[in-house]
Amino acid sequence: MNADLRTRLGSLRLPNPVVTAAGCAGSGRELAQFFDIGEIGAVTTKSLMLEPRAGRPAPRMAETPSGMLSTTGMQGPGVDVFLQRDLPWLLSRGGRAIVSIAGSSVGEFGELARRVSEAEGVGAIEVNLSCPNPADPAGRHFADDAAQAATVVQTVRSHARSDVPVLAKLAADVPDVVELAGACVGARADGLTMINTLRGMSVDTRTLRPAVAGGMGGLSGPAIRPLAVGCVFRVHEAFPEVPIIGVGGVRTGTDVLEFMAAGASAVAVGTVNFSDPSACTRVLREFTEALDARGVSRVSDIVGAAHRAGAGV
Amino acid sequence: MSDNGPVQTRCPVLNVRRVDAYYAITVVAPGIAERFRSGQFVSVAVGGDHSSTLLRRPFAIHDVKPDYGGTVEFLFAVRGSGTAWLAERRSRDLLDVVGPLGRPFPLPRDPVNCVLVGGGSGSAPLFPLAQSLRRRGCRVDFVLGAASADRVFSAITARRIAETAAFTTDDGSFGTRGRVTDVLGKVIEEARSDAVYACGPMPMLRAVTQVAGGHGIPVQVAVEETMACGIGICMTCVIPVVGEDGITRMVRSCVDGPVFRGEQVRFDDVGTIPFDALGAPGWKGTGASLAAESARDIA
Numbered sequence: 001m002n003a004d005l006r007t008r009l010g011s012l013r014l015p016n017p018v019v020t021a022a023g024c025a026g027s028g029r030e031l032a033q034f035f036d037i038g039e040i041g042a043v044t045t046k047s048l049m050l051e052p053r054a055g056r057p058a059p060r061m062a063e064t065p066s067g068m069l070s071t072t073g074m075q076g077p078g079v080d081v082f083l084q085r086d087l088p089w090l091l092s093r094g095g096r097a098i099v100s101i102a103g104s105s106v107g108e109f110g111e112l113a114r115r116v117s118e119a120e121g122v123g124a125i126e127v128n129l130s131c132p133n134p135a136d137p138a139g140r141h142f143a144d145d146a147a148q149a150a151t152v153v154q155t156v157r158s159h160a161r162s163d164v165p166v167l168a169k170l171a172a173d174v175p176d177v178v179e180l181a182g183a184c185v186g187a188r189a190d191g192l193t194m195i196n197t198l199r200g201m202s203v204d205t206r207t208l209r210p211a212v213a214g215g216m217g218g219l220s221g222p223a224i225r226p227l228a229v230g231c232v233f234r235v236h237e238a239f240p241e242v243p244i245i246g247v248g249g250v251r252t253g254t255d256v257l258e259f260m261a262a263g264a265s266a267v268a269v270g271t272v273n274f275s276d277p278s279a280c281t282r283v284l285r286e287f288t289e290a291l292d293a294r295g296v297s298r299v300s301d302i303v304g305a306a307h308r309a310g311a312g313v
Numbered sequence: 314m315s316d317n318g319p320v321q322t323r324c325p326v327l328n329v330r331r332v333d334a335y336y337a338i339t340v341v342a343p344g345i346a347e348r349f350r351s352g353q354f355v356s357v358a359v360g361g362d363h364s365s366t367l368l369r370r371p372f373a374i375h376d377v378k379p380d381y382g383g384t385v386e387f388l389f390a391v392r393g394s395g396t397a398w399l400a401e402r403r404s405r406d407l408l409d410v411v412g413p414l415g416r417p418f419p420l421p422r423d424p425v426n427c428v429l430v431g432g433g434s435g436s437a438p439l440f441p442l443a444q445s446l447r448r449r450g451c452r453v454d455f456v457l458g459a460a461s462a463d464r465v466f467s468a469i470t471a472r473r474i475a476e477t478a479a480f481t482t483d484d485g486s487f488g489t490r491g492r493v494t495d496v497l498g499k500v501i502e503e504a505r506s507d508a509v510y511a512c513g514p515m516p517m518l519r520a521v522t523q524v525a526g527g528h529g530i531p532v533q534v535a536v537e538e539t540m541a542c543g544i545g546i547c548m549t550c551v552i553p554v555v556g557e558d559g560i561t562r563m564v565r566s567c568v569d570g571p572v573f574r575g576e577q578v579r580f581d582d583v584g585t586i587p588f589d590a591l592g593a594p595g596w597k598g599t600g601a602s603l604a605a606e607s608a609r610d611i612a
């Protein structure tokens with residue numbers, strides 16, 4: 001038996017629910033050396049900014065228990081190079097693209113949304129709300145303030161082509177993730193992606209200095225999975241109709257099952273691509289086997305299963 | 314998925330042995346052995362499938378042989394948890410290895426005189442390079458340095474392969490007391506060297522580049538920057554490098570390197586974002602340099 005793996009995120013239809021996480025797969029080119037990029041649900045591309053960006057100084061990463069801290073500072077070539085070079089390449093390989101955007105102001109988010117959605121073949125736009133808001137004196141992220149996040153999502157929605165779904169990517173280290181989700185849904189997000197990395201620090205015990213430049217880094221990897229699953233569960237409970245991409249420490253096929261049961265319609269593989277460049281296809285295969293072993297015939301049947309009384313198969 | 318790109322394989326360990334202060338591990342990995350060119354590296358998963366040690370460890374390839382269909386050898390020093398785990402592997406254990414990764418050392422077209430300079434475990438990739446150079450009729454001279462005698466890797470092999478081999482140690486326990494750069498100038502002059510190849514810690518590469526520059530000869534350096542993925546997707550391994558067009562870019566040392574032309578690496582700015590780097594804060598892109606960026610990357 002082979003389960004029907006098709007899933008939907010608003011109007012975006014995917015052949016299966018395994019996608020890559022933004023910033024953890026480039027635009028698919030490097031991973032395509034290890035597997036056929038058209039086989040997975042979609043590639044979420046690295047967050048794009050308007051201009052080329054050099055990012056933060058090194059050291060940019062430190063290994064932590066079951067995870068890592070990173071601070072790449074959104075290094076990238078800018079939207080023009082992406083649209084000219086990376087997107088056509090991905091589409092030519094049969095890949096589906098969820099394009100992540102990161103503005104340094106609300107206006108920039110709008111401009112990015114307009115340019116990206118004008119391009120042919122963009123499956124969805126993901127709004128990275130974990131960018132520092134320069135208008136905020138404390139340098140907090142857009143996601144730290146639900147009203148600010150809503151403004152960004154609303155601006156993106158009004159600048160993007162109406163047939164391109166807009167997904168708001170939430171942070172979990174905020175006062176109330178359900179409130180943040182509600183604000184984004186209220187601002188007409190078609191779906192939610194959660195979660196982004198969590199702000200953390202690791203101190204090098206040899207030098208007694210922070211292990212990554214700038215001190216704080218983003219924590220990712222299996223270490224954050226229970227937190228991510230918890231966020232998906234709570235937000236799905238509050239907004240059962242809103243499609244969710246679950247992200248955070250996915251390493252195996254059963255991790256996908258876990259996220260989907262909590263309420264995700266698709267699941268992204270992030271940091272684990274670094275440790276296993278074939279992770280996406282391996283996870284997809286393990287997930288299919290896990291569904292078969294449980295006699296599940298349609299992947300949509302398990303979405304939110306953990307919320308139902310007497311769940312389990 | 315491609316004929317010359319890296320592959321990921323689960324390969325049996327043939328043996329693990331002590332070599333001076335290092336461990337040498339040989340694995341059966343035909344796919345990696347047949348693609349390998351000197352200067353490239355492998356990345357190895359450590360701790361088992363459910364390990365909390367998530368990231369791979371990169372190691373320069375020290376040798377490939379046709380035995381058992383194709384074996385790959387790398388050399389490592391025990392530094393932390395990952396290398397300690399590797400040191401405990403036994404023959405027939407399986408290792409998850411990705412490789413060969415990175416850009417190899419470019420080889421000269423004509424038979425010229427080359428000095429190979431290695432620091433500590435940075436000597437490892439120089440041995441297959443020496444063999445390739447010798448096959449092309451090049452003269453090879455070695456300068457190997459380390460903290461102490463037991464960290465000078467394979468002095469005997471170096472003497473056997475090369476025309477001359479000079480050694481330096483920080484504590485004077487073997488060869489000349491001091492740094493590789495203390496003897497490099499003399500070796501370049503006596504061997505009438507045309508080119509330098511170097512691998513080791515960043516400060517050493519910087520000093521070697523200065524010496525080579527002082528003698529007006531080109532130098533190729535292999536850097537060892539910390540890497541989370543080794544395949545070009547995480548952007549954690551960047552260093553500032555000046556392109557042919559004079560523009561500095563933060564490039565990935567795993568896929569755009571690890572081998573660079575020494576003069577192009579901005580050693581003094583490693584660990585920073587130089588103000589004039591493409592995309593640095595306040596950087597104003599001109600149409601021309603943007604076009605250059607996209608053209609370079611499309612090519």
Ligand SMILES: Cc1cc2nc3c(=O)[nH]c(=O)nc-3n(C[C@H](O)[C@H](O)[C@H](O)COP(=O)(O)OP(=O)(O)OC[C@H]3O[C@@H](n4cnc5c(N)ncnc54)[C@H](O)[C@@H]3O)c2cc1C
Pocket residue numbers: 063354368369370371372373374387388389390391392393394395396397434435437438536537538539540541571
């Ligand atoms: C291209 C390349 C080639 C290398 N070749 C060799 C080699 O041939 N022989 C050898 O002994 N060593 C080599 N190194 C260094 C080697 O990767 C580290 O010694 C090793 O990763 C340490 O792992 P650990 O778990 O013991 O240490 P930990 O300190 O526990 O590792 C923690 C993290 O830091 C990273 N890290 C630690 N030290 C280094 C280092 N010096 N360079 C890069 N990353 C580091 C690890 O990969 C890991 O992600 C190379 C590094 C690079 C980038």
Ligand SMILES: Cc1cc2nc3c(=O)[nH]c(=O)nc-3n(C[C@H](O)[C@H](O)[C@H](O)COP(=O)(O)O)c2cc1C
Pocket residue numbers: 021022023024046047070072074100128169195196197218219220221222224247248249250268269270271272547548
């Ligand atoms: C090196 C690195 C770069 C990232 N870059 C981005 C990015 O550009 N945009 C974004 O929305 N999230 C980015 N993320 C966050 C991931 O998409 C993901 O939300 C997070 O890492 C949690 O998933 P994981 O545990 O599977 O990695 C990045 C994460 C890492 C580790």
Ligand code: FES
Pocket residue numbers: 539540541542543544545546547548549550551565566567568
């Ligand atoms: S190590 Fe990931 S990009 Fe170089």
